[in-house]
Amino acid sequence: MIEVSGLTKQYGSRTVVDDVSFALDPGTVTGFLGPNGAGKSTTMRMMTGLVPATAGTALVDGRPYRELPNPGAVVGTLLDASAVHPGRTGRTHLRLLASAIGVPASRVEEVLGLVGLEDAARRRIGGYSLGMRQRLGIAGALLADPPVLVFDEPANGLDPEGIRWMRDLLRGHAARGGTVLLSSHLLGEVEHTVDRLLVIGAGRVVADAPVADLLGADGTAVHAADPAALARALEAAGFHVQHGADGALVVPGADPGAVGAVAAAGGHVLTDLRPVQRGIEDLFFQLTAAA
Numbered sequence: 062m063i064e065v066s067g068l069t070k071q072y073g074s075r076t077v078v079d080d081v082s083f084a085l086d087p088g089t090v091t092g093f094l095g096p097n098g099a100g101k102s103t104t105m106r107m108m109t110g111l112v113p114a115t116a117g118t119a120l121v122d123g124r125p126y127r128e129l130p131n132p133g134a135v136v137g138t139l140l141d142a143s144a145v146h147p148g149r150t151g152r153t154h155l156r157l158l159a160s161a162i163g164v165p166a167s168r169v170e171e172v173l174g175l176v177g178l179e180d181a182a183r184r185r186i187g188g189y190s191l192g193m194r195q196r197l198g199i200a201g202a203l204l205a206d207p208p209v210l211v212f213d214e215p216a217n218g219l220d221p222e223g224i225r226w227m228r229d230l231l232r233g234h235a236a237r238g239g240t241v242l243l244s245s246h247l248l249g250e251v252e253h254t255v256d257r258l259l260v261i262g263a264g265r266v267v268a269d270a271p272v273a274d275l276l277g278a279d280g281t282a283v284h285a286a287d288p289a290a291l292a293r294a295l296e297a298a299g300f301h302v303q304h305g306a307d308g309a310l311v312v313p314g315a316d317p318g319a320v321g322a323v324a325a326a327g328g329h330v331l332t333d334l335r336p337v338q339r340g341i342e343d344l345f346f347q348l349t350a351a352a
C-alpha cells in the first residue's frame with residue numbers, strides 16, 4: 062500500500078531526513094516516534110507531496126501521492142490542524158473540502174458526527190479549542206473514507222477522553238483493512254494504539270518492528286527472604302544485580318527461570334519473581350540516544 066524508499070531531505074547542507082525506507086501494510090497502525098526535530102513531519106510531508114524530496118520515493122499504491130487521480134480519496138492527512146481559515150465555520154470548511162475532493166455534502170454531517178463536532182459545526186473555527194481543531198482536521202481527513210490515514214501528532218490538544226476516542230477510531234480503521242501512520246511524542250499513548258513502531262532519530266530509522274518485539278521483557282525483578290544472600294548467589298553465578306525499590310533485586314537481561322534456578326540451587330526462599338517489562342520510554346531513549 063505505502064512504500065517509502067531511500068527518502069531523503071536536505072535543507073542547505075543539513076540532511077534532516079536521511080535515507081528513510083519502510084513499508085506500511087493494510088490492517089496495521091504504525092506509530093512514528095522520534096524526538097523533536099527527528100524528521101517525522103518532514104517525512105510525512107514528503108510522503109504526501111507537500112515538500113519535495115531531495116532523493117528517494119514514497120509510493121501509494123505504486124504511484125507518488127501527487128500522481129494519484131484523487132489523492133484525498135486514497136490518503137487522509139492530518140498534517141497541520143491550524144492551517145484552516147479562522148473566519149469559516151467548521152461545517153463550511155468541511156463542505157469546501159468535500160466539494161474539492163468530490164464528496165457529497167451529506168458526508169459532511171456524517172463526519173461531524175463521527176468526530177463529535179455536531180454542536181460546534183455552526184461556530185467559527187477561530188473560536189475552536191486546539192482539541193476541536195484536531196477533531197475538525199480528523200473530520201476532513203475522513204471525508205472520503207480513504208483507506209490510508211497519515212496523521213501527524215493527532216493527539217495534540219485532545220483530552221484523555223479524546224485520546225481514547227482517537228485510539229478507537231484508528232484501531233477501527235485498521236480493523237476494516239485500513240492503513241494508518243501516526244506520529245506522536247506521547248509515547249504511552251502510542252504503546253496501546255499501534256501494532257508497529259517506526260522510530261526515527263536525527264533523520265534516520267533506528268527501529269522498525271512490531272511493538273511486542275520492541276517492548277518485550279528485559280530482565281527479572283525478584284524479592285527474597287534474604288536478599289543480600291540471594292544477591293551474592295546471583296553474582297557468583299555471573300549475573301549483574303541491581304537494587305530496586307522495596308528491597309527488590311533487579312537482574313537486567315536475565316529471564317525469571319534463570320534467576321529462579323539460582324535461587325533453588327542455593328535454597329533461597331523467594332517471595333516474588335517476575336519479568337521486568339521494558340517500557341516504551343526506556344526503549345525510545347535507548348534507541349535514539351545513539352542517533
Ligand SMILES: Nc1ncnc2c1ncn2[C@@H]1O[C@H](COP(=O)(O)OP(=O)(O)OP(=O)(O)O)[C@@H](O)[C@H]1O
Nearest residue numbers: 072077078095096097098099100101102103104246
Ligand atoms: N522548511 C525548513 N527549512 C529548514 N529546516 C527545516 C524546515 N522544515 C523542517 N526543518 C528542520 O528539519 C528538522 C526536522 O523537522 P521535523 O519537523 O520533520 O521534525 P519532527 O520529527 O516532526 O519534530 P517535531 O516532533 O518537533 O514536530 C528540524 O531540525 C527542522 O528544524
